[in-house]
Amino acid sequence: MRQRPIGTATRGTTHPNRLRRMDRWIADAQGPALRRADAPVAVDLGYGAAPWTAVELLDRLRTAEPRTAVAGIEIDPERVADAQPYAREGLTFVHGGFEVPLDTPPLLIRAANVLRQYDEDRVAEVWARLRARLAPDGLLVEGTCDEIGRRHVWVALGPEGPRTVTFATRLGSLERPSDLAERLPKALIHRNVPGEPVHAFLRDFDRAWATASPYASLGARQRWIAAVRAVSADWPVADGVRRWRQGEITVPWDALRPNGH
Structure with a gap:
């Protein structure tokens, strides 16, 4: 049965x-x-x-x-x-x-x-x-x-x-990377608080995005690529420019794993 x-x-x-x-x-x-x-x-x-x-x-x-x-x-x-x-x-x-x-x-x-x-x-x-x-x-x-x-x-x-x-x-709709926080999957959405890795990552990504603002004149894609490249100095990024151009960034789970898990 x-x-x-x-x-x-x-x-x-x-x-x-x-x-x-x-x-x-x-x-x-x-x-x-x-x-x-x-x-x-x-x-x-x-x-x-x-x-x-x-x-x-x-x-x-x-x-x-x-x-x-x-x-x-x-x-x-x-x-x-x-x-x-x-x-x-x-x-x-x-x-x-x-x-x-x-x-x-x-x-x-x-x-x-x-x-x-x-x-x-x-x-x-x-x-x-x-x-x-x-x-x-x-x-x-x-x-x-x-x-x-x-x-x-x-x-x-x-x-x-x-x-x-x-x-x-969709890069044209993005004001800052942390806008994506509202779409975090269930395993992470309640962890977007100070002290948790995903919160720190989005905070640093926002800072990199702000620093990359001069690239905005070249388009949102170039600004995103510059911001991803900057944030990858402090966070492990698992993909490359070919995927960044699609408006993506991939990070190992262990870097964002919730505390206590």
Whole structure:
């Protein structure tokens, strides 16, 4: 007998292209693993009231590996039924939750705007459950974004645990890097207080952004690159200019790990 889905339904808000920044990063970071796999499978966990994010994830991952298949998993059976007209070769919709009811361990689980509604003390448990469902070289990407996809922050985790935190933004909409604090994932959002590493990082990034203000005349992208380069003098930055140009910065999880964890 199949177990009851684990978790609770999300609010379900979704818009086309909301997760494009996250998807671009995933296609770049996980593309090699998808290409190596005999049967590359990815999961859009908790896709919401409409299937757009699962449809778009398939299209974007197939730019990295055309054989990729995506399963959209939703705990609300009505949402699964409503999504069925969008199913096609390589795209399925499945009733389920954090147990990820697939026969093939996925190389990717994307859980965007799913844990926002949970208490902070549930995060480690959910992370562990999802990581246990990954293929050996799989990746869990869990994070939050605003309603139209201008600001994202996500944590990337392997089967062994959390690896990195990525901040991504539409640069033209940014006043200062700490604007991204409102989109910190559940594991970090309540830690944006003095004495915590994520607070110190955003404070230093704001200072670097202010110092880089002369670059604003060359455009927001050049200012962002200069600010990232400056903050990387004091903080480990896990990516390079190619990703910075996209309005991203990735930092090892251990640098931002909450105190006591």
